[in-house]
Amino acid sequence: MVALDVKEQGSTSMGLLSRLSGATGPLIGLIALCIFLSIGTDTFLSVRNGLNILDQITVLGIMAVGMTFVILIGGIDLSVGSVLALSMMVMGWTANVAGLPMGAAIVLALIVSGFSGLLVGIMVTAFRVPAFIATLAMMSAARGVANMITDGQQIVGFPDWFMMLAIDRHFGVLTATVFLMLVVVAIAWVFLQFRSEGRMLYAVGGNPEVARLAGIKVHVVTIGVYVACAVLAGLAGIVLAARLDSVQPSSGFGYELDTIAAVVIGGTSLSGGSGSIGGTLIGVLIIGVLRNGLNLLNVSPFLQQVIIGVVIVLAVGAETLRRRRA
Template sequence: MVALEIHQQRRLSGSWLSKLKGATGPLVGLLALCIFLSFSTEAFLSVRNGLNILDQITVLGIMAVGMTFVILIGGIDLSVGSVLALAMMVMGWTANVAGLPLPLGIALGLLASAVSGLIVGLLVTAFRVPAFIATLAMMSAARGVANMITDGQQIVGFPDWFMMLAIDRHFGVLTATVFLMLAVVLIAWLFLHFRSEGRMIYAVGGNPEVARLAGINVQLVTVAVYVASAILAGLAGIVLAARLDSVQPSSGFGYELDTIAAVVIGGTSLSGGAGGIGGTLIGVLIIGVLRNGLNLLNVSPFLQQVIIGIVIVLAVGAETIRRRRA
């Protein structure tokens, strides 16, 4: 048993180069996309446009970190968009209707999202419900609760300091929300690479039975991952509320697709056990740069969805080919 665990740890430590190699393709794609757009439109290479791209990817970037954890264990989470809306509405109602301090409302919103993730994790582990079905059910339930809180009405108006988190550029460059996203990405990267719990996530995704024999509590890891994904979705909802200075139950509709797309484009395998935060960040940037560039080129929003769909298919196809060759 001990020898098996040591072998597993060595295998995971030795896979660092393969994880880095897996992000090379998306990085080349991002650079090629930037070069193409720099020649296609003069506004793309401006500092202002670069800062706008960073502002626009904050919500997606935070959510994608949580989705990376889920996909690394071989799971899927379709509920993140609805959990985002639930956290927003709980925060908005407690702060603007119940009259509680906004920091307490933020904490309660994150607590609501954590409970959602805990329910999903227990459905998947204790009741053996497939992750697709469990998160699909939570997607509907969380959206319904979000609408029930205010009978489908939006809540507008928060303290000025909250809105300034997404407006005021510290050092004249980055907003507090961008700093928050970068902090989440950095902490997640350090966690996966330097903590034994992070290596456990890779082990569970690579082979749950081998991980169990190595002494890893697979069920606990799975529950923790879904809770983390939900909390980060809730945190992304708080960031979105700061950007919009309002909350509404329809927020986050379709975000789960963009989040999964960013993770997959970044090279994380849908079968689990391979990928990482670095690739996910590149995937988020690809989607952000692509949307920004298509807007600068005045491409129809409907055609943008088609183009992003094609990019997802190409990314998954490239990952499949790479795995077969490996």
């Protein structure tokens, strides 16, 4: 009887987590990965390592929220890594060279990031440029501007309070940057679950023409999504600057691939209209846990790239199979 009760409680807990995340498969995969790494290494299953993983996924987690919005409407954004670098360089130059207060520099960096997303949104909606091409162009342009700001040079040194955002653990547990990521995730989850504007993203991704006939301003939603994605990429850049205590225009190379991978692994369909923030968070954790575990196992960085590539293919294949069966 006791064993039956424990089994029922475990099933209930798994069901609750599945409903909250909206991604049962990725959740099971994350649990299996954690069990494997706990057996394979002595240091993985520890509080310290768990906190390190949270610190390491903050940038990816914030960017993945914006990418989830974009992929939900059936779009794609290849510019997030470059926008991250642009945000960092704008903040660094205005604070350390122009002499603006740090708070004003952060706000200006977010405004510039949002403007880059606005340009992408206008290209996609008004000029009907495919999202792949529009964001590819912005990836190149934003990276170029980031390099032009300081002629390719890095900027080092920020106020102590800014650096401590990524170092000081409040109550001995969470840094301010990790807390910021969790707040962004929570707000996005509430937005998609309980706000009509959030449900519009699913409608646009499911069928833009039907959404338009239903009275949804598809162009406005699309532009808003790309602006939100760019602002979150800029916010991630500020978080990365706090972690590194420096900014450089080469930051963010390859981040767009990791971001898309996290969203897809979390169960969001690349064709749009299906996915969840909970699933994206699980996808981010899978990538973070996998990289952390492979490092603990002393796996070559080159082999790590291969393994993560295989995981992405398996995740997409599993999602395709699930949709066919449905």
